[in-house]
Amino acid sequence: MPKGETATIADDSDPGKSKSCQEDPSLAPPPRDPPHPSPPLPAVALADLEKDLSCPVCFQTLRDPFLTACGHSFCYSCVSTHLNGRSSCPCCSSYLTTKLMYPNVLLGKVVRELQTLKSLTRGSPTENLRVALQHGAHDMSLKEIDFLLNLLSDRKMKAQHREAEENMDYLLEFFHELKRRKQLELDKVKEDMRALKNDLLSLRQERSQLQQQKKSYLTAFSGAKMSASSTSSGISQNSVAKLLQPTPKRRKAMVLIEQYDLFREIYIDEIRRCQSRGSYGSGLDTFRSVVSGFCRYSLDFDPGDEFFVTASVSGYLRVFEFPKAVRWSLVVWNPSLEIQTGKKLSCVSWDKFSKSCVATSDYDGIIKIWDISACQNTVNYDEHERRIWSVDFSPMEPSRLVSGGDDGKVKLWSKELKTSVLTVEVKANICSVTFNPISSNLVGAGSADHCIYYYDLRQTKCPLHLFKGHEKAVSYVKFTPSNEMVSASTDGTLRLWSLESWNTLQVYRGHTNEKNFVGLSVTSDYIACGSETNEVYVYHKGIPKPALSHLFARKDAADDDTRPFVSAVCWRRSDSHTMLAASSQGEIRALMLAS
Numbered sequence: 001m002p003k004g005e006t007a008t009i010a011d012d013s014d015p016g017k018s019k020s021c022q023e024d025p026s027l028a029p030p031p032r033d034p035p036h037p038s039p040p041l042p043a044v045a046l047a048d049l050e051k052d053l054s055c056p057v058c059f060q061t062l063r064d065p066f067l068t069a070c071g072h073s074f075c076y077s078c079v080s081t082h083l084n085g086r087s088s089c090p091c092c093s094s095y096l097t098t099k100l101m102y103p104n105v106l107l108g109k110v111v112r113e114l115q116t117l118k119s120l121t122r123g124s125p126t127e128n129l130r131v132a133l134q135h136g137a138h139d140m141s142l143k144e145i146d147f148l149l150n151l152l153s154d155r156k157m158k159a160q161h162r163e164a165e166e167n168m169d170y171l172l173e174f175f176h177e178l179k180r181r182k183q184l185e186l187d188k189v190k191e192d193m194r195a196l197k198n199d200l201l202s203l204r205q206e207r208s209q210l211q212q213q214k215k216s217y218l219t220a221f222s223g224a225k226m227s228a229s230s231t232s233s234g235i236s237q238n239s240v241a242k243l244l245q246p247t248p249k250r251r252k253a254m255v256l257i258e259q260y261d262l263f264r265e266i267y268i269d270e271i272r273r274c275q276s277r278g279s280y281g282s283g284l285d286t287f288r289s290v291v292s293g294f295c296r297y298s299l300d301f302d303p304g305d306e307f308f309v310t311a312s313v314s315g316y317l318r319v320f321e322f323p324k325a326v327r328w329s330l331v332v333w334n335p336s337l338e339i340q341t342g343k344k345l346s347c348v349s350w351d352k353f354s355k356s357c358v359a360t361s362d363y364d365g366i367i368k369i370w371d372i373s374a375c376q377n378t379v380n381y382d383e384h385e386r387r388i389w390s391v392d393f394s395p396m397e398p399s400r401l402v403s404g405g406d407d408g409k410v411k412l413w414s415k416e417l418k419t420s421v422l423t424v425e426v427k428a429n430i431c432s433v434t435f436n437p438i439s440s441n442l443v444g445a446g447s448a449d450h451c452i453y454y455y456d457l458r459q460t461k462c463p464l465h466l467f468k469g470h471e472k473a474v475s476y477v478k479f480t481p482s483n484e485m486v487s488a489s490t491d492g493t494l495r496l497w498s499l500e501s502w503n504t505l506q507v508y509r510g511h512t513n514e515k516n517f518v519g520l521s522v523t524s525d526y527i528a529c530g531s532e533t534n535e536v537y538v539y540h541k542g543i544p545k546p547a548l549s550h551l552f553a554r555k556d557a558a559d560d561d562t563r564p565f566v567s568a569v570c571w572r573r574s575d576s577h578t579m580l581a582a583s584s585q586g587e588i589r590a591l592m593l594a595s
Contacts, residue, residue, distance in 0.1 A: 053111055056091050057082060062111050067104040070094040195271045308580055311348035311360055315341050319372060339375055347391050353398040361388035367403055381413055383420050390432045397440035404430030410445050412457055424460045426453055432476045444485055446474030452487050465502050469495055476520035486527055488520040494527060510546040511537040519569040523576040530566025536581045550591055552583050
């Protein structure tokens with residue numbers, strides 16, 4: 001077949017017609033896919049296009065474009081505003097009215113496409129790549145697709161390696177820091193062990209010396225002359241030996257074990273402070289005073305001021321007859337009644353309307369009501385979740401009492417009910433809670449967050465007032481008969497507050513109080529508190545300095561390295577010049593203001 005000719009195939013049905021091979025449908029190329037949107041344009045091309053599609057009036061991208069008879073396009077709003085005052089084209093000044101303008105549909109479509117492209121270019125590189133692939137993937141060859149797959153696979157592998165290396169670096173940095181901190185902890189433990197060994201050695205040496213002194217005392221008393229004297233006076237040698245035997249300390253040891261975490265923290269803190277000063281002995285002395293001071297006594301009078309009751313962590317509830325106590329103040333007197341509660345007591349309150357009803361709170365978070373006349377526990381309240389520090393009977397409502405403790409809750413109780421009447425969430429450890437004597441609905445609560453919360457129990461959503469001023473925990477709150485409140489804190493101060501103006505009226509300084517409960521009691525004119533110097537201090541309301549002080553004699557100073565302190569005070573209600581004071585060593589004194 002000559003080059004350039006086209007082969008023909010005869011059609012039997014119509015001999016006069018023939019078809020080209022290129023016109024055979026079976027040999028024709030497949031139909032092309034419908035056109036797809038173009039991929040995003042470069043940023044420069046988009047900027048040029050946006051400039052070309054801007055309105056000559058507002059110089060912004062055309063909005064709702066209209067075409068004029070003279071061939072220019074404007075935003076409809078722009079050209080309409082222009083034609084309100086004239087009849088000419090903004091570009092060529094040709095005659096123009098609104099009737100000579102037409103919607104530019106095609107240009108509007110182009111503007112919308114431009115907006116779409118602009119939104120695409122503002123995306124992240126990953127988003128732009130995804131859009132580009134979506135728009136241009138139909139025109140890509142298999143070779144181009146393989147190239148992109150290999151490129152993405154390489155990028156994925158590099159990203160995985162980079163992430164693994166970063167994670168490894170993070171782990172290495174964490175373990176280096178963990179090792180450093182553990183090494184510091186180990187160094188501290190080694191220092192603590194060195195100090196602990198020194199303290200153990202000191203205690204063993206002191207104990208050995210005490211045992212030698214005890215032996216020498218026993219040898220001296222076992223002499224013939226002493227034996228004869230003892231026999232003649234009715235005292236045997238065995239009784240003398242028993243007197244010289246140390247009193248068992250099992251109760252105090254149990255306190256140390258039960259409060260192990262607390263004492264461990266105190267001891268370690270003392271060690272660290274002493275290590276910073278390069279000394280160990282003072283830390284042991286300080287810790288001794290803390291251990292001996294871990295004791296809180298509580299006192300209260302009966303309604304007739306004839307009896308008073310004491311409670312302590314030893315678990316004993318003791319009732320004394322006050323006149324007998326004063327009459328025999330020069331000798332040791334026995335309590336009229338003694339009850340072993342089996343719990344470490346933190347506070348005691350005598351019912352203001354009953355001579356036989358007493359409430360106690362303990363370290364287990366239980367309030368107990370006692371019938372003193374029958375020596376029986378009548379009611380138990382155990383809703384508190386932690387140790388209770390304070391309980392108080394209402395002076396106005398016979399059946400009401402209030403309590404507060406380490407669970408941050410103030411609870412109102414009624415002797416007629418088995419559950420609490422009301423619970424106030426304070427969100428801070430409550431150290432003291434008491435009724436205002438003028439109302440059974442007003443309660444003051446001192447807390448560990450340095451504040452005093454004054455509540456009206458009829459509306460407990462928020463306190464009636466929040467008193468601020470102390471720098472440490474508020475350990476006691478008491479009300480005076482003249483619509484005032486007195487608070488004590490471990491910052492070593494007492495504060496007198498006005499319940500009318502909510503202001504601080506006076507700040508009292510002179511006693512020492514940094515860590516213990518030292519007691520607080522008030523009358524109309526005087527304020528009494530204890531001190532960690534084992535003294536009772538009396539302040540007059542109008543004077544910020546102490547008016548009087550009374551020092552308790554140190555008990556068994558030769559054998560006792562502890563530092564005693566006054567732990568409770570209580571004025572006698574019927575005689576505002578007489579008070580009781582108790583020391584941490586269990587000594588109770590009746591004191592009287594003398595002119």
